Amino acid sequence: MIKLVIGIIITVACLLAAVWGIDLEQIKESFQRANYWTLPGMFALLYVFFWLKALRWRMLLEPVKNLSVSQVTPAMMIGFMGNNILPAHLGEFLRVYVLSRQFQIPKTTVLSTVVLERLFDIVAILCFLGVGIYFTPNIPEDYRSYSLVTAVVICVAILVVAAYLIWTEAVIGLFRKIFSYLRFLPEKLTHLVLEMMQSGAVGMASMKSKRLSFGIIWTSFAQWAINGLSIFVALWSFDIQVTPLAALVVLGVTAIGVTVPSTPGFFGIIQLCFWVSLQGFGVSKSDVFAASIYYQLSQYIPVTLIGLYFSNREGLKLSQAEREAENELEELEGIDGTEATLPETNG
Template structure:
């Protein structure tokens, strides 16, 4: 489990390094501290505030505009969603002993993959047109806060800088294969957690659990996603005839095997970078506030482009 965890985060760091390369050439070892501090933040802070902590640390270390750093994280999520959807679709369609209705679900997953790929391609090729489309859509949704819609549109403009890595065939290929590789390792970790508690299911079931869990933790929740992971394991394994008690046990093992190493490594890097534990939440919240009202950051990104 620890070896797979190492490979998972090494792949994440390698991919982030490639996403950042058109902006600033950094090594894997240079981006790792900020990345691990961010994931540590997600473990101890609510509502994914660790992502903004990650932005703060890398921006401070290498003087990269914060909005630009955040744009690479947005791209990370896009590629994560595509890779996870692929594994989820494969798991649902090919896993044995699943009711026929699940095959229909896999077709909807496949449709989601196609839509995501088309959306990313359109955003890359016709950035301003896509932004104008979203602006028109927002104008028909008056219940959305103006501050929120403004932030989304500005982030989409800034995100075009992060898309620069996709214009390089070498970087694009590297980003794609590392995205699939890291989630393959995570899926194997899920399978080992199930196997460790004598839950005998197809390895494809692990990819179903992976997909459901990965989407479950996207929603801002408690620090470390405790409770959310347990629910996702139970819901996804129910279709394979696994009892809630067994699913709960495996989910705890899977979660803690990642929670403690990631948190400890993140705290180590946090201490090394001079970021005290008591300051972590404040800095993350400050970054969120700055990005919400950060006209000056967006201007800096445009000028650097």
């Protein structure tokens, strides 16, 4: 209940910040001027995005069980539907439950592939954010000054992930020692990070294959490039004149923003992230707000409907889905009551 209240407060605060200084008439005019013929293209890009995501998940799972893209897609879409309508990012644990039940794969193994997904997502998103900040023409100097920091973070993230992939146990041991000195960090947080790293080690088998490693890397970057293109198309639909590189900045900021606790669907968070990313480009705030709604709904509605379809096909009712996701979360928390969650990325 506390998490729900905090999420509602954050969502309302972000939404108010996103609409501050504009009125309903301005937003209405933005929607009236928009070009909605781009919607089929938005849906096509969304299809490619999730096809790439399913392809990557299949490759991560291949050493454990050789599944097809069509076989992993139902569990994946049920999970993303869960993130859209269930609190606390329970969709991630829901897809672990569904795939494990469908193909008799240990839940810890499925979870490990989801953890690895997040690691590759973080690296890809940071890279695109850095490229967007550095190369976007006419970007404010305040933005460009962050590019060096972003580049350092990217390099560190890549090095950490590479070391984790090569010397898994040694890296986990190092983090355990570091956390022992950082006593100001919440114990639940440090325990969670170590548990996620340990779970991720279970799914490392796919990275021992050069073919799979290459496939996992290129699909990670390709899917977020597609997502960035979707953002650009949404902005273009509302006559917001920015380059695709600026859309990569929006992508990076939004992906970071949705990790903040909020209500399901990330409404309010995404709207504020769009404006924070674009306010230095001299664009209309009402147009940016409207474009963010267009982008979000073009993803939220089809993903939720497709997830509900697969959920119904698998005989999984919403009440049961939430209960099973909560059960998975409780199992992962363990008997010591440590809270578990996964960092979220938009889409």
